[in-house]
Amino acid sequence: MRRRNNPANLCFVGVALFLFFASECWAQQPVTADTKLTERPGGAITGRVINSAGEPLFGAVAYVGPLGSGTRSQTTAVDNNGEFKIEGLEAGVYRVSASMPGYIPAPQPSPTDSPSYYHVGDSVTVTMIKGGVITGTVSGANGPVIATNVRAIRVRDDEGKALPYALVTRERLTDDRGVYRIYGLPPGAYLIVAGGAQQFGGPAAYSAYGNDSPIYFPSSARDTASEVVVRNGEEINADIQYRSEPGHSISGTVAGLIQSQTQSSYGATIGLIDVRDRSTLMNTSASSYNNYAFAFYGVPDGEYELSASQFVPNNSDYLKSTPRRVVVRGADVAGINLTVAPLxxxxxxxxxxxxxxxxxxxxxxxxxxxxxxxxxxxxxxKKAEVGTKPPVAPxxxxxxxxxxxxxxxxxxxxxxxxxxxxxxxxxxxxxxxxxxxxxxxxxxxxxxxxxxxxxxxxxxxxxxxxxxxxxxxxxxxxxxGAASLRGRISAPEGQSLPPRMRVYLVPAEREASENVLRFFEAAADGDGRIALGNIAPGRYWIIARPAEENDSTRVKLIRQDSGFRARVLHESESLKKEISFKPCERTADYDLPYGPAATAKQ
Missing domain, CATH: 2.60.40.1120 (Carboxypeptidase-like, regulatory domain)
Incomplete structure (x- = not known):
């Protein structure tokens, strides 16, 4: 017997999760941009939206949103030349992005490099590239499977490297032919899954398959699912043979919630995360309408993490619970108690x-x-002393x-x-x-x-x-008095630069070697061009070398990794290529040769 969804509960989840994930997607939306600092044109940020060929992307919408403020983002459509101007901006820090159906932001130089942020008076060029498409038909024993959820879960990047946590990038319903089409996908490897409850907010969809265990492409559980690889601008077909297999439920209650004076009802959002790949499978709510109870349905066997959070509108704070681990093995799990508390x-x-x-x-x-x-x-x-246990991480x-x-x-x-x-x-x-x-x-x-x-x-x-x-x-x-450096890493004659090149500045003064704020780095672009800013005046050793990685997706940063910092300092001192900066000095057209002497020692 199938459980019925509560319409009021679904509506609450839809609104709450839409706002939550909209802010998350905005926060994680990087842009590739060249910025020109200009005089302030009366509180405005201007720019241009282009495609990968440098052509104006007519039909795109530009967004300018302030950080650290409750002020809403401003939007405007670009003109025929792809240009935009958003006025009436106060002094502050802003994110600039763009959207266009089927397009995605161009990637950053590395996953660790921060997105760019802008100020009033800046002019920004935003580059968008054509995303991938995965489409197909979901069929069952009785023909097309209509109005079931289909999700694309990105598990690897475009180089085939596993992501730190899997990301559900898109969710669609099949049409009356059982056809789904998911577009605007970043390049990489995906798991395509049909059935189960909706993950994201939006219009509540009543589906005959909402309580089923999800079925992964081509027709399996998660452990034996096949990955679908898609490139920029590419369309891939992935048909799914659906099997209706009832899932289990996880249920419980949430305590510690706060009611503000402006709220007639209040509640929490609860997330269900698959421990294997850290992907968020589902979200639901617990509110004063249902005595702060929650339940997930259609959960397959596996190990999961649950946590609850509440947004407090009066002061923009979140309350959050300590996560709970649960294991589902052939039966429902009940009696989970989550208590939210201030962060x-x-x-x-x-x-x-x-x-x-x-x-x-x-x-x-x-x-x-x-x-x-x-x-x-x-x-x-964590380095534990002999005979003692290492401290337990929160x-x-x-x-x-x-x-x-x-x-x-x-x-x-x-x-x-x-x-x-x-x-x-x-x-x-x-x-x-x-x-x-x-x-x-x-x-x-x-x-x-x-x-x-x-x-x-x-x-x-x-x-x-x-x-x-x-x-x-x-x-x-x-x-x-900060200095800056612009130039290029040059390869030996007849050779090319290795991929993922970076330039590093380390202090030449021995007394400054323990001050991490005197270490600087920047990624080189495809032509070897480099740019470093906000440099403290002084003497430095400079070196070019390929980036090193902590894992498959994270570049080691010289200020954050003590072992890497010591290694680069030693290599730089051995190379003895020195550069000095006076206060406010602007060094341009600097040539930095790359050769075996600058190669990282493994």
Missing amino acids: ASIAGRLVFESDPKAGCVKRRETAAQETLVFARRYEPE EVSLISTNHVSDSVADAKGSFTLRNLPPGTYRIDPRAPSSGWYLRSVLSGAAPTGAARNGSPLVARDGITLKPGERVSGLTVTFTE
């Missing part, structure tokens, strides 16, 4: 050390509002192990990084313009005089947070 936060302020004589800072009066501060969660290496959701939060300061320089799961966070501030460089990141009052370089511990090791902990007193100091 941690870090509060601090920005300090700007101006030097009017240097004269290389633009928009000095709005520097604070145009500074973006990140907190990036990571797992530090329990966080599988999809929160590399959690990133950002904040934009107010006019007084105050900022707060909110909604942080427990763990250790590196603080990663981004300078508001090219004339500033990051001097220090410290806990406590702003340093003065000779002590302003401060202890490197916070900048190097970060801040460790307990569940719900509120940390304050962080001081981030920027100093005027």
